[in-house]
Amino acid sequence: MDQPIGVIDSGVGGLTVAKELMRQLPKEEFVYLGDTKRCPYGPRPKEEVVNFTWEMVRFLQLKKIKMLVIACNTATAFTLQQLKEQLDIPVIGVIQPGARSAIKVSKNLHIGVIGTEGTIKSKAYTNALQHINPDIWVNALSCPPFVPLVEQGLFRGDKAEHVVRETLEPMKNANHIDTLILGCTHYPLLKETIQKVMGDDITVISSGDETAQEVSVILDYYGRLYEGNRPPRHKFYTTGDANLFRDIADTWFEERISHVGTITLGD
Amino acid sequence: MDQPIGVIDSGVGGLTVAKELMRQLPKEEFVYLGDTKRCPYGPRPKEEVVNFTWEMVRFLQLKKIKMLVIACNTATAFTLQQLKEQLDIPVIGVIQPGARSAIKVSKNLHIGVIGTEGTIKSKAYTNALQHINPDIWVNALSCPPFVPLVEQGLFRGDKAEHVVRETLEPMKNANHIDTLILGCTHYPLLKETIQKVMGDDITVISSGDETAQEVSVILDYYGRLYEGNRPPRHKFYTTGDANLFRDIADTWFEERISHVGTITLGD
Numbered sequence: 032m033d034q035p036i037g038v039i040d041s042g043v044g045g046l047t048v049a050k051e052l053m054r055q056l057p058k059e060e061f062v063y064l065g066d067t068k069r070c071p072y073g074p075r076p077k078e079e080v081v082n083f084t085w086e087m088v089r090f091l092q093l094k095k096i097k098m099l100v101i102a103c104n105t106a107t108a109f110t111l112q113q114l115k116e117q118l119d120i121p122v123i124g125v126i127q128p129g130a131r132s133a134i135k136v137s138k139n140l141h142i143g144v145i146g147t148e149g150t151i152k153s154k155a156y157t158n159a160l161q162h163i164n165p166d167i168w169v170n171a172l173s174c175p176p177f178v179p180l181v182e183q184g185l186f187r188g189d190k191a192e193h194v195v196r197e198t199l200e201p202m203k204n205a206n207h208i209d210t211l212i213l214g215c216t217h218y219p220l221l222k223e224t225i226q227k228v229m230g231d232d233i234t235v236i237s238s239g240d241e242t243a244q245e246v247s248v249i250l251d252y253y254g255r256l257y258e259g260n261r262p263p264r265h266k267f268y269t270t271g272d273a274n275l276f277r278d279i280a281d282t283w284f285e286e287r288i289s290h291v292g293t294i295t296l297g298d
Numbered sequence: 299m300d301q302p303i304g305v306i307d308s309g310v311g312g313l314t315v316a317k318e319l320m321r322q323l324p325k326e327e328f329v330y331l332g333d334t335k336r337c338p339y340g341p342r343p344k345e346e347v348v349n350f351t352w353e354m355v356r357f358l359q360l361k362k363i364k365m366l367v368i369a370c371n372t373a374t375a376f377t378l379q380q381l382k383e384q385l386d387i388p389v390i391g392v393i394q395p396g397a398r399s400a401i402k403v404s405k406n407l408h409i410g411v412i413g414t415e416g417t418i419k420s421k422a423y424t425n426a427l428q429h430i431n432p433d434i435w436v437n438a439l440s441c442p443p444f445v446p447l448v449e450q451g452l453f454r455g456d457k458a459e460h461v462v463r464e465t466l467e468p469m470k471n472a473n474h475i476d477t478l479i480l481g482c483t484h485y486p487l488l489k490e491t492i493q494k495v496m497g498d499d500i501t502v503i504s505s506g507d508e509t510a511q512e513v514s515v516i517l518d519y520y521g522r523l524y525e526g527n528r529p530p531r532h533k534f535y536t537t538g539d540a541n542l543f544r545d546i547a548d549t550w551f552e553e554r555i556s557h558v559g560t561i562t563l564g565d
Binding site for chain 1 (some may be wrong): 322323324325341393394398399429430431507512514518519523
């Protein structure tokens with residue numbers, strides 16, 4: 032099916048998911064929309080997040096997307112169910128894939144989850160995990176310093192390691208988790224440092240990697256994989272500054288992306 | 299949805315998939331049917347495999363299954379498409395999940411696949427992998443000694459290691475794969491030995507583990523996860539000897555299973 036897959040996020044964090052999608056599904060074409068201007072969604076009331084998300088979805092519907100990926104934990108927690116019910120295309124969020132993958136790899140059923148305050152407070156991961164297996168013991172921790180760290184480009188090195196070590200201290204000491212879910216799309220950029228701090232015995236799971244695999248499952252299941260040979264031309268849109276968006280995207284993707292456009296939502 | 303999930307296999311191999319399904323989806327109830335009497339399916343002509351598989355499916359339909367898992371590589375290669383088209387419940391095979399997971403973990407896109415002669419000859423894994431990413435280089439090898447080894451209970455130890463080392467020699471030397479798919483449901487019982495022989499740099503993927511995760515994805519997507527609190531009572535059926543089946547199941551599951559019945563198909 033020669034139509035693009037839509038990816039929405041409150042800003043640039045979802046680019047980690049987009050990158051993984053492009054790697055695992057190299058024949059597919061993606062159109063990404065980051066609501067950078069109104070980012071972050073985390074502290075906003077539910078109704079506002081729902082409205083903003085619908086505005087993004089309506090824009091992508093004009094692009095004739097064949098599937099929608101909500102690459103934002105907050106938006107997933109608040110809108111996944113209604114988007115699934117109301118859209119006539121498959122819809123996937125980032126929370127369930129991360130939860131499912133943790134269930135696959137955890138041996139002792141002690142699973143750690145880190146994310147923004149909003150995501151941790153929503154208990155979306157705890158609910159997703161225990162919905163499948165009520166015996167799972169969840170240790171959830173919000174890590175407010177991580178997003179600023181990533182947005183400053185401090186992925187590794189002494190400063191990053193110091194912040195990560197200090198923030199994860201309660202997670203490291205208070206229990207015996209064998210699996211840690213990175214429940215925020217910014218965190219995969221810190222994965223190396225987080226792994227170093229937590230130690231090699233802990234399996235660290237990036238929701239983005241798992242989401243890409245589930246997108247593949249659903250596309251395949253619905254017979255919507257692209258079967259032709261045209262090279263994909265991905266498109267990126269932001270509600271903020273296109274140059275700033277491109278700079279961040281370039282750092283994260285490690286290659287120059289083109290087709291970045293600025294759009295206006297909600298006016 | 300309080301209906302069981304059906305699992306079919308040509309014999310006992312699919313028990314490795316069933317075990318993983320029960321681990322990852324502990325609230326769900328399973329009904330397993332192994333066509334032990336007519337096992338193996340590998341060397342049989344396609345039409346026969348299709349007929350036998352449909353006979354199994356019809357039996358499980360009487361059990362009101364809400365989803366079907368084809369836990370057999372040969373049956374998946376020959377019947378997945380038509381079962382998906384003709385049944386009104388979700389259907390999943392073992393090949394696509396293994397392929398998809400390999401695509402997720404492989405960094406150099408050199409992927410090894412081992413299986414029975416039938417599976418390797420069918421090129422089902424190569425097709426599944428290259429369907430998603432045409433740049434993947436596949437090294438496929440049939441390993442005829444592995445199934446007899448498993449059926450003798452020789453999972454590890456000197457004899458097992460010797461056979462595995464000798465069989466995998468061409469895979470180990472001729473290329474630089476970074477990922478190896480176990481494309482036969484018997485092979486996960488040899489996983490430890492295979493990993494030892496291949497070395498720690500190779501990621502070994504059990505299709506069964508991945509299949510269980512995809513079952514979870516599809517059940518969740520269709521809103522068919524079981525929501526209640528009754529303890530699951532799994533049922534096992536074989537077309538062969540129930541005691542023999544129970545003995546093998548006990549060794550593989552490492553716990554006593556009950557409810558093994560013998561049924562007759564195709565008369």
